[in-house]
Amino acid sequence: MTTTITPATGFDDPVQQSQQAFRALLDAMARPGRVTTVETEAGHPEGLSPALAAALLTLADLDTPVWLGPGFDSEAVKTWLRFHSGAPLTAKAELAVFALLDAAQMPALESFSFGTDESPERGATLLIQVPGLTGANAMIWRGPGIKDGIAMPFCGLGQSVWRQRTALSIEFPRGVDLYLGCGRDLVALPRSTAISIEGA
């Protein structure tokens, strides 16, 4: 007999809760840099931020391959995600529509799909779990949804990741969209946001 892991629970009320989470995700994406709290709570495997768990359950479905980064490719996460969303898990990062990543173990951003000039919407959305969304401000974000500019900390992501993201600006409209999640809070960083790192 094959040993099976019983998955963690998901949304208690999928219809209402996924809409509430979707609203939070939408608000966050419309206001890059603003910390948004995902009020609705989903059951989730241990170690995964509730905000990102809710985001995954809301966004991922049968048509969206998900890539689980190092740290999240455990049986507990796989079983949970497959059970609740039905999303196929892909071993190839470039095929992923969504990717779940840990800030401490970030692969190169270019391993993900940026979409094409004809279909920029094919670019991947990366859900990154970070240790915190506060800290010493180290960069300025500018772009649609931000009045003037907003000072942001590195949020526990390495400098190299931010440099890669900065370099991506010239690819626009191709690129990747990021959600940085910590606990029940998240910050969105769409590809339209330009980043200037202070002192760089």
Place this chain on the structure above:
Amino acid sequence: MTAQATQTDPEIGARQRRLRLLARADRATLEAALAALPAPPEWRRLKQPETGLTMVRARAGGVGQRFNLGEMTVSRCVVALEGAGQSMGVGYVQGRDCRRAELVAVFDALSQDAAGAERIERLLIAPVERKLADERRTRAAKVAATRVDFFTLVRGGD
């Protein structure tokens, strides 16, 4: 997904039979069986009971192209038992009775180990199977009583 389990797997065959019979048991039977358990099980819902539509597909005469026969209302639920094993059970039933779907899932979860399967078989599955067979026999007998044999006189030798 891996193709590790096929329908030739006896365990899967047994579960299919169990779920088929449980799905046809009425709610009173399921509730009575639950009450008859020596230790009432505790469970949590992994998927809340929900009602939806599923497409029933068929082949005319069992052969040929598959076509969509129509949609039917189905309720489903997935539960996990509280306790060491945390075994998981699924329930799919026709109609909108979510409680029935949940109970089917509970009995499926209780049948995940050999001892439990044996107990549920005796308590619930076998009686349901007998009852269904009886109903089928009764109906067949009623139909047989009104049977008319048609015959045609064949004209000519060739």
